[in-house]
Amino acid sequence: MAQDRSHKLSEVLDQLEDAAHGDSITVRQVVEKLGQKSFASLILIFALVAVSPASAIPGLTSMVAAIVFILMVQMIFGRDSVWLPDVIMRRELSAEKLRGGIGWLRKPIGFVERFLKERLTWLLHRPWLYLPQLLVLALTLFMPFMEVIPTSGSIAAAxxxxxxxxxxxxxxxLVALSLVVLLAVPVAVWQFGFSG
Known part of the structure; x- marks a missing residue:
């Protein structure tokens, strides 16, 4: 079972790659491919896109921040299925850059999957889950401003x-690790934005 779970990350990449045909792909197509109930999968894939070289697309970090914010609010309030405003659903991404980003992500994802297993599951239940959810929600509010500071947006997306x-x-x-890495965000913003 743990082994099956560990490969879920690659499966999400496979699903997205399968949908990324032609010149462009809309956010609606991504949601439809991953499923209306797949909050974690959708948050993962959009965050990974913002970490990959595809993040060079102008405005992508801000769009990812908006999507994750909306999805996270719905998760906190226990919504069963994904809702995104039409203006976001109609947004298009370059399928070529997306495929390139997916290819770039294959190796690090494959490496990480070897260490994944079911553990500390109490962190995935309320009330403990509220802490990382609220911190991620707060992080998305700062991400649009991070586009002007090199690498900070990618750290936030990571x-x-x-x-x-x-x-x-x-x-x-992994959830606990995300909170530790979260501490690196203000450090990165300070280092790259105000030093030198």
Whole structure:
């Protein structure tokens, strides 16, 4: 069972790659491919896109922040299925850059999957789950401003990806790690934004 769970991350990449045909792909197509109830999968995939080289697409970090914010609010309030406003659902992404980003992510995801297992599952239940959820929610509010500071947006997206991956694979250790990495965000913003 643990082994099956560990491969869920690669399966999410497979699903997205399968949908990324033609010149572009809409957010609606991504949601439809991953499923209306797949909050963790959707948060993971959009966060990973913002970590990958595809993040060079102008405005992508802000769009990912908006999507994750909306999804996280729905998760906190216990909504059963995903809802995103039409203006976001109609947004298009370059399928070529997306495929490139997926290819770039294969190796690190494959490496991480070897260490995933079901553990510290109490962190994945309320009230404990509220802490990482609220911290991720707060993080998304700062992400649009991070686009002007090199790497800080990617670090923020990596935190969100770790959190979502922990939920998806029921690995509370990964959720805890996301909170540790979260501490690096203000450090990165200070280092790159105000030093030198």
């Amino acid at each position: 935190v969100i990806a770790l959190f979502a991956a922990g939920l998806l694979t029921r690995d509370g250790g």
